[in-house]
Amino acid sequence: MFSLKDKKLANEIVSKIKKLDVNLKFMHVCGTHQDSLVKHGLDSLLKKCGVKIGQGPGCPVCVTTPREIEEMLILARNGKIVTSFGDMINVPGETESLRSMRTEGCDVRTVYGIEDAVEIAQKNPGKDVVFMAVGFETTAPTTAAVILKNPPDNFSILCCHRTVPEALEAIIKMGEIKIDGLIEPGHVSTIIGSKPYEFLSKDYKVPQVIAGFEPIDILMGAWMLVQQIEKGKAFVQNEYTRVVHAEGNVKAQQAIKDVFEQGDIKWRGFPVIPKSSLDLRSNFVKYDARKKFEDDLVELKEKEFTEPDGCRCGELLRGLVSPFDCPLFGQACTPSTPVGPCMVSIEGSCNIEYRYKEK
């Protein structure tokens, strides 16, 4: 439809940033941004201009907790047909992953979206079908739209949806890392618009830019953040105007409101982040796998979970380390033998670094 590959413009942006002689650290929260940064060498290009950009807790598969994975493993072991996106199925639990459970005869299926999982439920009326609903605000409305259409009674979801602005506030409040500016995720913003980020600029004086995923988008995003800082300003700017509207997708927001309510939830690498989960409202309880299969899951109630030995995914998701700081990276932990989720998911920093730099 259109192309955003303009080398001259890219060089112009880079030389303008370079002239300002800055030393800044930006965070983004999107695997697709990370992919573009590494694939096109923008991370090293910007670093030379005094701008470091790193990925925070911006990969839904990566921030899903060991507890949630264990819940799915138990449901699979107890005879349910369990379904999820491909990457999720490969994340190691304490002893195995959903994929490895297939060898024990468990029915684990990869789906492209929630509608595929509903179709499986329709075709298997005698079986319980559970969909692991992971994802940020981009994915939550797809779950909501399906729940509002009364899927069959043998269908339910293990709800793991999380919201981005609340996690950003948590990471700022933790104060472990200097964040001079935030590059906001383009497709989350497609749904929520720009307003939900405004409190971060107002309360914490953090400049923010919603950016697209082409190299020019990311360079422009960095440039816009640098400009805000140079002028002593902090507000939400939209670089991705060809897709993101200030008000977002109102229909999708309504679907989210109709189906979910805000709750508190732990993110991998983080403590419980207040109001950062989307939980099914009580009128949809029959689709809530945690309620429906309470007896199956009771064994996890008091269980404490720890991260895999030596895995630094938690610190990586808080922006404290890079994949190269982890002794397991590229050695014990590779995409075919992942230890932590950031090496599994194609949106995880480790997987991205490995794909483009280690090969």
Next chain:
Amino acid sequence: MCLAIPGKIIEFDKNKEHATVDYGDGTKRKANVTLVDVKIGDYILVHAGFAIEVLNEKDALETLDLFREMLSQEEN
């Protein structure tokens, strides 16, 4: 996870809840269009089988001009 791919709507299903989307490389796939208001010929952004936004071709084409304008304004 939040990856979304642009495509063009070429045909609606009877119930109007789904449409056939042409992704331009010969790939055609059904997408749920209940989260957007669309007509045939519209470009949409598809995520996990759902259209999540309608793309405005005019805005897209003007993007680079907008960037150039912003960069020159900052200099003044």
